[in-house]
Amino acid sequence: MPARQHLLRIHRVRPLPELPAHPLTLTVGKPSARDLRSQVFRSELRNFRRVAGVTTRRAVVVRGGWEGHSPVEATDLFIPFLKENGYDVTVSDSTAAYLELDGVDLIVQCVTMSEIEPDHFKGLEAAIRRGTGFAGWHGGIADSFRKNVDYSFITGGQFISHPHGFTDYRVNVIADHPIVDGITHFDVHTEQYYIHYDPTNNVLATTTFDSHPDYPWIEGAVMPAVWTRTWGEGKVFVCTVGHKLDDLETPEVRTIVERGLLWASK
Template sequence: MRGGWAGHSPYECCGIFEKFLTLHDFDVEVADSLEVYADLPDVDLIVQSWTTGNLTEEQEEGLVTAVRNGAGFAGWHGGILAFGYENPRYQYLVGGRFVFHPGGFVPHRIDIAAEHPIVAGIGGYDVHTEQYYCHVDPTLEVLATTTFAGVGEAPETKGTVMPVVWTRRFGAGRVFVNTLGHSPDDLLLPPTRTITERGLLWAAGG
């Protein structure tokens, strides 16, 4: 699923992982309209890259039901977190929502916070991109975090440890979220790409 605000390069970013999934024997179908959620076929994985907008009641019902029944749901950055603010069931499914990124593009560190196949063998690393401040569900399985320095318009965030990568179980489905991924360059950074690729496979049940 790709579309919405063009500033997050949904077509280019999805292209990176479309190739990856095809190489892992997935039959990939690309949708450019949220209408597909209203009548989802039986799938192993739904990857969403759609910033801004909301789901209709029928679309929200279709997506939430599909994941609860066993479909994986995965995405990165605003394509999954800056979307559906008027859809409470979607928000609960994802486990978080984007609030803001103080300071804009800032250097910060990603710290690995758990032992999990998605982050196995990956150490902490530095990035220079948007640092997402989110409202998050306390039940998430957090795999990576970042610590805010209190820059820009939000000095009160100094010292805040925020989830960057997380998973959650939702009924019979699996959900994977990576807050990194503003641009293709961000996603192509080797540790970020590896985490995202593994996250997609994990969400699909692998």
């Protein structure tokens, strides 16, 4: 774990809205339509912001671990969104931030293949249990602390493999939920996460695996790609898509993550 901790405080006063259901009609799967889809989703999020909200909330963004997941750049994509939605944001490059979570409404974590000190984990678990939201994407939340099985119990899933490496695959929405409202499916070219997951998760979207010459038995395996769950009084949101910045800028992925951040801290 990095010995140095850097904190950045960013203040905004715009209120956090509730999450109403706004149905969308859109065409997916055509790369040339990406900008149009993005405009549609941005319009929907503006509708969210026009809904009466509550007072300013506090978010802590913790980022670090393996640099291959671009933890700084990836979280920087979502900090402006949090500010626009009324969050007072603290950014840390150390899990020591989990020692001081009193009054925090949302934790956004992007830490991959790292380790967490026992007292840091204790602070994280206690905060989520008493109601702090916990959210993230890809290995930043689903492959953070492999040696800590209690952490995986909180998240409801642990990355095991991406057998095909970078591959084309479809994510299918299977639930009626504000986080995925108006999205039926979308296609990506990135890592397809094979997950060991908790059956109590509320799975919002899935992906189906093709056969692999070394692992032919995975053909047809359906894996959760987006899910929510609760831990005590806290809400947990996980999206397994997001290896590259380009993945997170895919309109459907970005919208799902943004909605997931709001949902986790409602």
